[in-house]
Structure formats: C-alpha cells, structure tokens
Amino acid sequence: MSGRILIVDDDPIQRRLLEEAVRRLGHEAVTADGGEAAIRLLSGPDAGGFDLVVLDLVMPGVDGMAVLERTTRLGLGLPVIVQTSRGGIETVVGAMRAGAFDFIVKPVGLERLQVAVQNALKVTALEGEARQKGQVPTGALTFRDIVTKSPEMARVIRLGERAAASNIPILIEGESGVGKELVARAIQGTSERRSKAFVTVNCGAIPENLVQSTLFGHEKGAFTGAVDKHVGKFQEANGGTLFLDEVGELPLDTQVQLLRAIQEGEIDPVGARRPVKVDFRLVSATNRRLVDMVRESRFREDLYYRLNVFPIFVPPLRERREDIPALVAHFVARYAAEEGKRRVVGIRPDALAMLQAYHWPGNIRQLENAVFRAVVLADAAELTVEEFPQIAAQVGHVSAVRRVEGDDASPVAPAFEAPAPAAPAPAAVSAPVDDFIGVAVPRQGGADPAPFGFLRSLADDGHVRPLTAIEEEMIRLAIDHYNGRMAEVARRLGIGRSTLYRKLKEYGLAGADEEAGVAAE
Template sequence: MDQISGRILVVDDDPIQRRLLEEAAKRFGYRVRTAENGLEALNIMSGPEGGDIDVMILDLVMPELDGMGVITKLRESRIGVPIIVQTAHAGIETAVNAIRAGAQDFVVKPVSPERLEVSVRNLLRASALEGEITRIRKQTAGTFTFDDIVTRSEAMERVLRVGRRAATSQIPILIEGESGVGKELVARAIQGTSDRRARPFVTVNCGAIPEHLVESILFGHEKGAFTGAVEKHTGKFQEAHGGTLFLDEVGELPLDIQVKLLRALQEGEIDPIGARRPARIDFRLISATNRRLIDLVKEGRFREDLYYRLNVFPIWLPPLRDRIEDIPDLLRHFLARFAAEEGKPQVRSVAPDAMNMLMAYHWPGNIRQLENAVFRAVVLCDGDHLQVEDFPQIASALEPGSSRHAAPGTPARQPIAETPAAELERREAAATPEPPSAAASGFSASLPPFGFIRSHDDEGHIRSLATIEEEMIRAAIDHYSGRMTEVARRLAIGRSTLYRKLKDYGLEETADRDAAE
C-alpha cells in the first residue's frame, strides 16, 4: 500500500467508471480529483490546482475533446504531468499512438485495482526521480529556480513569493532559519531567478573556516604576503565576481573580518592580503544564519552596522515541523533518489504506519534529517515498502513516555500504535516496582541525577561561570561522542568559538580522544 499520498486526476465521461477509479485510488492512499470531460481536465491543469496533480488517469474516448486531444494540448502547454490512458478498445496501434502523443502508460477497461496501483506507483516514482535529476542539473548549471523547490505548504509558498520579489533586485538578503531547513536551496533559487543566473554562485560556510585562514580564504592574498604564501590566491569574493556570494553561518565571522565585509558591501572593493591596491568586485550578497544576529549584536559578537547592512531584506524559513504537508512529497523525492543510488529499485513506497510515524515526528534536524533518515531506511529495507523498523531512531524517539526530541514549548505528539508485544512489555515494566527517586533517597553529590550540573561548590558558594561552562562542554563532548559539529550546534555556538574554548579549558585532548572512539 503506497502512502506517498500523491494526487490523481481521474478524467472520464462515464460517472460509474469515474466512481470506481476514484474509490480504487483512495483505497490505495491517494488523494483524488475528478473531471467529467477533457475540457474540464484542461481547465484544472492550467489553473492553480494543476501544480498539485501528480498523475492523470485519462479516458481516450470522450465527447467534444477526446483523450488524444487532451494529451496534445497538455504537451503543447509544456505541462508534463504523467498520464495513464484507458480505453475499452484494446489495440496495439491505439496504445502506440497514445504513448507517442505523450502518455506514459496504457490500460484496458475494466482495469483491475492491482494493475492500476502498480501503474500509478511506478509513474510517481519515475516522476520523483526525474525531478531530482532535473534539480541537480539546474543547481550545477546555476538555473535552479523557485519552481524547482519541493513544497505544498502555505508557509513556504509565502517564502517563495517573497524570494521571487527579492531576486529582481540587487538588495542584500539575509536568510534566517534552523539548521537543515534549506537556506542554501533558497539562495540558489534567488540566484537562478535573478539576472545573474548562470553566473558564479560561490558558497562559503563561515563556521567551518579556521580563524587564522578566514581573511585569506574570503579576500585572497598575494604571493609572499605571509609565511607559506608561495603563490597568489584568489579569494571567494573575487571568485563570485559578476555572480552571487552566499555566506552561510555569517554570524561566525570574527569581528575584524566583519569590518572588511562591511567595506566590501559599502565600497564594492576588497583588500587582498599583501596587495598594493584594492580590487573592485561586483557581487550579489546573500547571507544565512541559524541564529538570531540581533542577539549576537547585543552580546557584542556581531557589528551593529554590519547587521543593518545584511538585514535589508530578511527571509525566514519555517522549520519542517511547521510544514508537515511537505513531508510526503519530500519523502517521495528522497526515496526515488536513494533507491536508484543504492541499486534497490524494488523499494518503491512507504507503509502507512511508517508514514504516520514520520508525520508525527517533529524533525529537529529539519529536511536534512529527513533526507538522512530516508537514506538510512533505504539501506536497511529488505522489502518493497519502508517500514517502521527501517526508521529505528525515529521510532525510539516516539515511544510512549519519550520526550527526547519534543520541540520546546510544544505538547508531545501522539505515539505510534503499540504492537501486542510492546504493550505486554510496557505493562510488565509498569508492574515492576521502581527504585527510590533521588528526592526520596537524598541528594548524592558524588552521583548526581542524569543531566544535573551543580550550581554550588563544596563550600556552598555559587560556582563561577567558567567552571560551569567547562563542565557543560565536557558533558556535551561525552554525550555526542566527540562529534564537534553536533556539540557546537547543541551548545548554540560556532565551531570556531567551540575550538577556542576547548583550547582555553585544555579540553583538546579530550575531544580528540572521544572523536577517535
């Protein structure tokens, strides 16, 4: 049973056939729209509902405008919706003509529900894979646009409308949102929609550059400018000349580099290290951050004048938990791509209980986490449907009583249905007496409760912030097994800041050992 939840348009002048096809498609988990004739079908496909249709089931013999006429007009309008044609008059010539006209499959009335399901499922999968290939090619060519972003949610539609307006000017843009929501994708869409399309699109992750290399990487250097500068290096600003420079995690830039970035924005020129004269540059700047820059300004870690230069046109991307209607489409695209990459063409869909589970999860890592979860599930899957057990981390997070991944300030989501075995284990656990709580047994300073950090020292005085910070960093390194990117993200600091603190507290060896283990 396919729960990718595509939408099907059934076009047939026979009300009985329409009803039968509609009920069959709904039984297999699809959303259905019907049309009584070819003209109504064309109106639907050319209107606002057209973009929501994933597959069309089209009768060939209809009054006024027959199925062949519908196919011809759709293809003339460059509407590439996959089409399954059906007719009571079977024949090789009819099938060949329909396929040549632009249909993808051909069935004979009365079509069995099983045959219909296989056809629809295959077309959805092929369409998703084709879409992924097209998007990758467009990203490579610099022609990726907002139309290529996979979404159905109203929240994202507002983002796309604002992004299209921003693309028509040279205004600096600041894209804000949590990690993994697709900020770089929106930046590429702005580039591909602007008059700088097909020009350089240069991406820089400011949080991944060591502090002593930031200036050289961004602005470049001349040969002999410093020890080790054996040849001239062109910086990212000059690489982006004529195109777009995308600064991800812009809040991680050191203060001295922020000054040079401000000058580049104001004057349109940069000073490569060791250069005798400034270099003129023409670039469109798009910045992104997963933190509130205004908070960094208040903390004195980000220049206020630069903040106002970057925040001219802010775009905020909602997290995936606020647009769960996008999950089925994203799943379909990721599934098609990874099934092809991993050589598992038999993995075609997601089982209903697995889909319900994925829709209930709140996705703290957003689209990036969903993509990785589908990748892992495809590797684990032994059948033709992704099951709950193929998403072990998601399933464990949604177990009854689990709140490890609950979104701050939001109620816990409904857990997935328990199997009889799981319910039995839960009842047995409930019947087993629990050990005394920390409150009942008294506080033990040598063995504090899990996750507890003391606020007082042994003499009863408040501990210093530096001591507590060091202990928190140690705990984070241990908890996330030395994965420093995750440690920095959970502590809400940049990686460069984290490494500086590791050096200050003498924790570099601890981090290296945990990462190796």
C-alpha cells in the same frame, strides 16, 4: 547496485573473462560475439532489458564504432563503456564524441571495471528517475524545484522570488538543516545572474588566521607561506552570487572588511597595493539570532543592518509537518535510484505517520539521512517502521510521556501512538516519576533511554547520577544537536573551546584531538 550488462567482444577468451568479472561484481551478463550480434540484440524486443553495454572497439565486420553509432540512433539511452587494446588517444576521443560513457584498456583490472560499471549504472538510475518525474535538467535550481506543500514555505518562496528580481542583500535565517542554502541557490537560479558563478563560503569552517585570505585573497609574498597569488571568494563570485553561510561566525575584524566590500563594491586583498572592484550579489545565512549577537557586542551593528535588508526566515520542519510526505517521497525516489533499490517505491502509512510525529531537531537534513538509511535497509517495496529504529524509539518514549501527563502540548503530534511499554519485571528497580531532568516520566527498569533533549537525574539503582556522567551526556547531546560545530557547542554550554576539547579528551569522545592548536585557558 546490480544491472543487466551486454558484453560485446569477438575474442572468446576476453568475452569469457569479462563475463566472469561482471558476474563477480554482482551483475547479470549477456554476451554477443560481434557487432552484428550486438545490433540484433539492441534492435530486438529485449533491448529495453539492458542497463549497460561493454563494447570492444576493434572487431571484424561491424566494429565497435558502428555499434556505438547504431545505439545512438536507436535512442536507447544506454551508457556504453568502450574497451580497446589498440589505438591511441584519437580512438578514445572519437568514441567519447560518438556518445561513449567511459573507456577501459585491455586487459582491464577488476577494480577499474567495477568503478566504470558503478558510475554508469548510477547515472542511468538518476536519469531514469528524472524522466519518471518529468524533470528536464536545466543546470540551475529554481523555486519550482523546492519540494513543499506548506503555506509557511509558500511564503518563503514568494519572498525569494521577489528578492531575486533585484540585487538587494538577503539574510536567510533558520535552524541548521532547514534548507537555507537551497533557498539561496533558488534565488540565484531565478535571478539574472543564473548563468554566473554561485560561490559558497562556510564562515564557521575557516580557520581564524585564514579568514581574510580566503575571502579577499592575497598577493604573492604577503605573508609567510604565501608562495603564490590567491584569488579570494569575493573575486571568484565576481558577476555572480556570493553565499556566506553561518555569517555570524566571522571575526569582528573581518566584519569591518565585509562591510566595506558591501558598501563600496571593492575589496583589499592581503598585501595588495590597491583595492579591487568586485560585482557580486550577496546572500547571507545564519542559524543564530544576529540581533542578540549585536546586543552582546559580538556582531557589528552597522554590518547587521547592511545584511538584514531583506530577511527571509525558513521555518523548521516541525512547524511544517505537511511537507514530510512529499519530502519522504522525493528522498525515497532519489536514493532508491542511486542505491539500485528500484523495488523500493514508497512508505507504509504507519511509518509515515511516525515520521510526521517526530520533532526533527536536525530538520530536513536529518530526515534525508533517515530515509537514506531506511532505503539501504529496506527489503520490501515500502519502507516500514522497522527501517527507522531510532525514530521509533524516540517517538515511542515521547508518546509515553504524553499518556502519563495528559499533556496535549507535547512537541509530538498525535498522528502516531507508540505501543505501551511492557510491565517491568518484579525484580527490576523502578525509578521515581521525576527520573528525567525537566520532564516527568516513569522509567521501566532502567532499560529505556531518555527522549532527545532530556537527561536522566537518577541511575538504575535509584541514586543520583554523578555530575561527571551528566556532564558527559550533556556534551554528547550538544555535539549532536549542533551537528559537531564545536564553536557553537562551547558557546551554548557556556565554556571556552579549549575547555570543551579538554573535556572531550577526558571522556574519550571523538574529536578530542581536532583542536591541537587551541591555547589553554
């Protein structure tokens, strides 16, 4: 992220050193030899061309504080980094109260200067984006902040607004990455508890032996290692909202305590002599079907009915493709501002059609990451297909399947048609039509990978692939599909977690050492 920086210092040596440092960091430097010269520049027609001011506080005549006050009165909105070699903490505090963004002490190191400049420019870019969109930060997210154009999400918003008007327990269901936490935060921001705490707990990320302590807290000496009293998440959320993400991952014994907390409005910290009253709004979320878990005796039925009082289902992105253009525009504006790519202002129609054709197994989170990567790669004013190579490859293969089979029920919409693959060389081995498990698709010389969610059954030489190769590929696919949540990966593959981690180690996959404490089956 580059910017145009005004350096104000009466010392020519310090001024030259700063100028050289700023240019080494990739920014344009403009210098002023004192406070009067700085005010002339900031009051002139070129004032809007500056992104940041590095200001010396101690200067003869018009000092740094006077320049800082003048900058504030002019309403330029420029971040100011003040620098000083004299004066104590009172000087720095006074400058910060006068509107300075940050401070550095002479002689400043290059790394410290780089951090201060990057932070200031990033804040400037984000504020500029908010002003451009006419948004005024209020500190609380509401349903008006959710980017959507689809009738399915309009229904979600209507339900959320009704639920926010009461303290009714809410269960938000939907696939990973659809924005369940965003809906939960909008409920909090629309409710009477908007000014209170919003405490998020990822139930699937808490070690099983620490679940009770994390949620309900513990007293000093309650167990080995409890050297201090710990306030749990329920007490942190007292008066506000508690958001339990992936609530289906909670152990059965903890589910009993959660049920008591909901019914009685009180919790039992580990080692406490008496229960503690808590006042909280409960919003739960899950990407699994809890009713199926109840049938399998993996989730308590009484707790399910306590949580599922007001269910809200957030549809996957593939079922609301009309949201993709608005979401892409939002992410482009955000990341262009954050990454200093101000020239990136949109996306080409063919690239947008391709994104709308893709099935997005990772939903909005995957779309956001894809746009982020594309903005970083972009050299032009609009994103093109070339900035989405992985999406283009997958959409292209699935489109080829549709052309061969004539299957209009393909999960990919006909908004984007990939170019036909080139004919294979005569010497290439062409595999049969049933080369992929679960789909008929011709392969071209073994060069193209299968579409997401499909596995090749034959190798490039036409023989059946070994089971170990298919097993390794299946594990990779499952880890990617479930975003690295190993408990869910093991459950969906029908194997134990210790077996999963043993296979990860055998195949040399990342994460093989993360479960050192898992007992052998």
